[in-house]
Amino acid sequence: MHGKVNVVDNLNLEVEEGEIFGFLGPNGAGKTTTIKMLLGIIYPTSGEGYVLGREIGDMNVHKVISYLPERPYYYEHMTGMEILRFYGSLFHIRDEAKFESLLEKVNLAGDKSKTISQYSKGMQQRIGLAQSLLNDPKLLFLDEPTGGLDPIAHTEIRDLILQFRDEGRTVFISSHELSEVERICDRVAIIDKGKIKQQGRLEDLLSGGRIEIIADGVSQEVADKAKSTDAITSFHNGRLIVDMPETTDVNALLDSIRSKNGKVISVVPRRRRLEDLFIETVSDKPGADRSAGAEVGS
Amino acid sequence: MNAVFSIANTTVGEAIRRRVLLIILMIGVLLLSIVPSLGVLSARSESSVMIATMFFVLRFTSALIAIILTVYMIPNEIERRTIYTILSKPVQRWQFLLGKFFGAVLALAMMIGLMSLVMIVLFWVFRHPDIGKLFELGRQALLYFVEMSLLAAVAIFFSTFTTPLVNFFISIGLWLVGTVLNPLYETISQNNSNPIMQKVAQFATTLLPNFENFDTKNPIINPGSMIRNETVYYLQVTGYGLLYITILLIGGILIFDRREV
Numbered sequence: 227m228h229g230k231v232n233v234v235d236n237l238n239l240e241v242e243e244g245e246i247f248g249f250l251g252p253n254g255a256g257k258t259t260t261i262k263m264l265l266g267i268i269y270p271t272s273g274e275g276y277v278l279g280r281e282i283g284d285m286n287v288h289k290v291i292s293y294l295p296e297r298p299y300y301y302e303h304m305t306g307m308e309i310l311r312f313y314g315s316l317f318h319i320r321d322e323a324k325f326e327s328l329l330e331k332v333n334l335a336g337d338k339s340k341t342i343s344q345y346s347k348g349m350q351q352r353i354g355l356a357q358s359l360l361n362d363p364k365l366l367f368l369d370e371p372t373g374g375l376d377p378i379a380h381t382e383i384r385d386l387i388l389q390f391r392d393e394g395r396t397v398f399i400s401s402h403e404l405s406e407v408e409r410i411c412d413r414v415a416i417i418d419k420g421k422i423k424q425q426g427r428l429e430d431l432l433s434g435g436r437i438e439i440i441a442d443g444v445s446q447e448v449a450d451k452a453k454s455t456d457a458i459t460s461f462h463n464g465r466l467i468v469d470m471p472e473t474t475d476v477n478a479l480l481d482s483i484r485s486k487n488g489k490v491i492s493v494v495p496r497r498r499r500l501e502d503l504f505i506e507t508v509s510d511k512p513g514a515d516r517s518a519g520a521e522v523g524s
Numbered sequence: 525m526n527a528v529f530s531i532a533n534t535t536v537g538e539a540i541r542r543r544v545l546l547i548i549l550m551i552g553v554l555l556l557s558i559v560p561s562l563g564v565l566s567a568r569s570e571s572s573v574m575i576a577t578m579f580f581v582l583r584f585t586s587a588l589i590a591i592i593l594t595v596y597m598i599p600n601e602i603e604r605r606t607i608y609t610i611l612s613k614p615v616q617r618w619q620f621l622l623g624k625f626f627g628a629v630l631a632l633a634m635m636i637g638l639m640s641l642v643m644i645v646l647f648w649v650f651r652h653p654d655i656g657k658l659f660e661l662g663r664q665a666l667l668y669f670v671e672m673s674l675l676a677a678v679a680i681f682f683s684t685f686t687t688p689l690v691n692f693f694i695s696i697g698l699w700l701v702g703t704v705l706n707p708l709y710e711t712i713s714q715n716n717s718n719p720i721m722q723k724v725a726q727f728a729t730t731l732l733p734n735f736e737n738f739d740t741k742n743p744i745i746n747p748g749s750m751i752r753n754e755t756v757y758y759l760q761v762t763g764y765g766l767l768y769i770t771i772l773l774i775g776g777i778l779i780f781d782r783r784e785v
Contacts, residue, residue, distance in 0.1 A: 267785060301538055301606070303541050312533075316527050316614065317614065318526055353623075462573075
């Protein structure tokens with residue numbers, strides 16, 4: 227909570243071990259506040275929270291988690307290698323070979339002697355990922371990891387995140403980039419006004435695609451029939467455009483169009499996208515709340 | 525203590541690269557360098573003028589460095605989000621604050637050390653004093669270092685809950701008031717018969733950091749003035765500084781520990 231405004235309220239997130247979890251929400255929804263609370267950087271006004279089965283702020287948890295904030299800043303006078311030495315020292319890690327291998331992993335081995343001020347945004351993000359791997363974390367919190375990066379840097383960071391999952395790490399990503407989240411996340415939660423509105427496996431949440439039918443020479447009687455179904459219709463001068471859930475009886479509508487001498491121009495199945503779900507969820511439509519409760523843990 | 529040391533080390537690295545501090549340091553060194561030529565303007569003993577002016581330059585420059593170095597220290601870490609990557613590691617907030625303070629003190633030691641060295645070398649070159657005099661100069665420079673460490677602790681304390689600009693004025697205000705506390709108290713005690721005013725003066729003198737205690741240049745300049753028991757005095761003053769620093773740091777840690785960053 228900030229002052230008298232509830233930034234997050236009664237929040238339960240279930241993150242499974244070894245998955246990439248997408249934490250989505252519009253600006254000001256409480257994503258970063260939630261992450262900071264989970265990390266013990268800010269304190270909830272009331273209640274309690276657990277990460278990996280331990281109370282928030284427990285230093286033993288901090289030994290096995292990691293955090294990459296949005297647009298992080300690193301001491302500009304330091305080189306990539308010195309950054310790893312500094313963050314490593316906070317874990318009592320002084321293993322030069324480990325630093326070298328992490329730089330190799332994020333493709334910065336050749337730039338380890340350059341200062342951070344000489345790094346591009348993408349390189350700074352990669353050194354950020356390298357420092358977040360110093361303690362071999364079980365759980366990584368990444369806040370907008372691809373925000374503001376060019377498409378090449380984007381791809382590099384995405385590949386690294388996928389690699390983390392392959393290594394058995396749990397990755398918790400807060401992001402606005404829905405297409406990115408849809409590509410890499412196993413499960414997502416959508417937060418709005420401090421409350422979880424949706425939570426679950428992507429394939430479950432995005433199930434139920436839609437079908438778009440366009441037909442000409444359609445009679446008013448058929449158009450009325452289409453309108454009576456769970457579909458979004460448009461009818462003008464005999465042209466009917468219907469956008470209906472794939473679960474509806476599409477063939478029955480097609481048959482009735484043809485039986486009244488209508489001409490079917492196209493039938494296009496349209497997969498439901500995360501963007502559709504996100505907009506539906508945060509645009510205050512009724513029935514958008516499908517959250518399941520549990521604590522953060524993996 | 526590993527985390528404290530690492531944070532202190534990084535803080536020093538950053539502090540000695542801050543342009544504004546380096547410019548102030550350069551101006552300080554430059555002013556110290558031209559002080560020997562000012563002696564001819566005074567009818568008083570040239571050595572006394574030289575020492576007094578050098579001490580003034582050293583003290584004022586050091587105070588400016590101490591304040592500018594520390595008022596931005598914590599707010600900058602929050603604004604640039606560096607603090608998040610550090611506090612998400614197994615680092616407690618008190619370790620972070622102590623690391624920042626010790627880093628500031630180390631950077632101050634380097635900068636005050638450099639200016640003191642310039643001062644002592646110049647005095648030796650232009651006045652050929654005996655080694656005892658040089659030792660006195662060095663001892664006073666050391667006391668100024670303790671004073672500036674206390675000033676850094678004041679600024680760090682206020683930086684846990686105020687903005688840098690407000691902190692700058694509070695810190696510089698406290699330092700200026702603290703450098704005139706003794707004469708102020710004496711004036712009020714002697715010229716004001718109101719016991720309430722005397723109590724207020726006594727309370728303020730006790731509560732506020734008394735920076736005047738660290739300035740012992742009078743016995744160095746004026747042979748007629750002396751400290752009765754020097755060793756006891758210097759130990760007491762240093763102890764006073766360390767105690768005050770400890771209290772300020774504990775206060776700062778308590779506030780910073782509950783603060784949202």
